[in-house]
Amino acid sequence: MKHFESNFDGLVGPTHNYAGLSVGNVASLSNAKDSSNPKSAAKQGLQKMKALHDMGLIQGVLAPHERPDLDALRRLGFSGNDASVLQQAAKQAPQVLRAVYSASSMWTANAATVSPSADTADKKVHFTPANLTNKFHRSLEPETSGRILKAMFNNEQHFAHHQHLPDNDHFGDEGAANHTRLCGEYDQAGVELFVYGKHAFDSSKPAPKKYPARHTFEASQAVARLHQLNESGVVYMQQNPDVIDQGVFHNDVISVGNQNVLFYHEQAFLNTAEKFKEIQSKFAKTSDKEFHFIKVSTEQVSVDEAVKTYLFNTQLVDTGNGEMTIIAPMECKENESVSRYLAELLKQNTPIKHVKYFDVKQSMRNGGGPACLRLRVALNEQELAATNQNVLMSDSLFATLNTWVDKHYRDELGESDLQDPLLVIETRAALDELTQILKLGSVYQFQR
Numbered sequence: 001m002k003h004f005e006s007n008f009d010g011l012v013g014p015t016h017n018y019a020g021l022s023v024g025n026v027a028s029l030s031n032a033k034d035s036s037n038p039k040s041a042a043k044q045g046l047q048k049m050k051a052l053h054d055m056g057l058i059q060g061v062l063a064p065h066e067r068p069d070l071d072a073l074r075r076l077g078f079s080g081n082d083a084s085v086l087q088q089a090a091k092q093a094p095q096v097l098r099a100v101y102s103a104s105s106m107w108t109a110n111a112a113t114v115s116p117s118a119d120t121a122d123k124k125v126h127f128t129p130a131n132l133t134n135k136f137h138r139s140l141e142p143e144t145s146g147r148i149l150k151a152m153f154n155n156e157q158h159f160a161h162h163q164h165l166p167d168n169d170h171f172g173d174e175g176a177a178n179h180t181r182l183c184g185e186y187d188q189a190g191v192e193l194f195v196y197g198k199h200a201f202d203s204s205k206p207a208p209k210k211y212p213a214r215h216t217f218e219a220s221q222a223v224a225r226l227h228q229l230n231e232s233g234v235v236y237m238q239q240n241p242d243v244i245d246q247g248v249f250h251n252d253v254i255s256v257g258n259q260n261v262l263f264y265h266e267q268a269f270l271n272t273a274e275k276f277k278e279i280q281s282k283f284a285k286t287s288d289k290e291f292h293f294i295k296v297s298t299e300q301v302s303v304d305e306a307v308k309t310y311l312f313n314t315q316l317v318d319t320g321n322g323e324m325t326i327i328a329p330m331e332c333k334e335n336e337s338v339s340r341y342l343a344e345l346l347k348q349n350t351p352i353k354h355v356k357y358f359d360v361k362q363s364m365r366n367g368g369g370p371a372c373l374r375l376r377v378a379l380n381e382q383e384l385a386a387t388n389q390n391v392l393m394s395d396s397l398f399a400t401l402n403t404w405v406d407k408h409y410r411d412e413l414g415e416s417d418l419q420d421p422l423l424v425i426e427t428r429a430a431l432d433e434l435t436q437i438l439k440l441g442s443v444y445q446f447q448r
């Protein structure tokens, strides 16, 4: 049976803006309050999706969320009609208004954790939306993400959907940004690597001092339980708290894995040698393939450069004949030591043989690179056939979505636009049409 890794990229929503909401995420804070370009942001994302589709990969689209989240504002005590709710919030709590406008659902690596059927006891693909409790603006996402995922993978025979973990710092879960699946082939059982930032119930364990660890060990364990994973195919690793304090707010800012490759910075983890032994021995039980740990030293690329260029927030995609292509942001090409490093990497004896650069600057300015923008779902032929076909990228969907963006999106968005009640109306019209294009049904609150 054929099998694939499919990538579902977040379509950038019409309210994409820079609000400085993510303490610990350097780009988010340094571009706070700059004006944004929603139309070009959405088009940059669509270009990347189309390019991966053209490379012969399975590429899908994950719909954006409804923003502003007026229900959240009403829950916080703002009342009256929509315009009055916005006006009061702008006056009394501008920071909260900015948060409920965030288009942050575009970073679908944080939408959920996904375990393929080859790894799970009931042989279904399991999905758990991430609760994203650490940041208010992101904590608004899990319910809608769950509804959209159910509308995309709507078949009980193949897909199991779980509720997000309890909304509490103890179970802080940032989804696939801290989860990597290593395997010989996508349809064979593999090793699921869960990376966490701290232990919630054991304060004797190391933790970052300056910036928050968003994801806990206890959350990773709970997801592994929900997904019915066998412990022989699971490895838990702690992120080095020092790199969190240098702006590595998710593990996918400092390492990326695919199949038999783990590409990582030497400072990424704690107890690296011991944990890599565990990965190696668990992997060897699932595949005969040679495993490649590709280490980048601080001398080659500093943590600071990794955070600025997103060298590790790249996608490693299988492009056939045992070769992988690295999908990197333009920032990697523009940085001398990183582009030199990548040129060298391609000559080494590893499966990574090609690099392709993409302009995703609108997303990068909020701390989201190519890997943040995608959720990976390994599927076999039958599961792919059971997936909502209307969300899969094609020449015609690409054209339709570009026309849709041109019709509904603004070129520029500044802070004062967030008080404009017309933006609410425009966004709802856009999303209503989108749910018809992607045949998602009524996933948004305003449609229910």
Ligand SMILES: NCCC[C@H](NC(=O)CCC(=O)O)C(=O)O
Binding pocket: 017, 018, 019, 020, 021, 022, 025, 028, 029, 102, 104, 107, 109, 110, 138, 177, 249, 250, 366, 367, 368, 369, 372
């Ligand atoms: N995986 C990448 C996630 C980036 C995301 N940035 C933001 O939410 C920034 C939003 C703003 O500041 O406007 C985050 O930090 O969770």
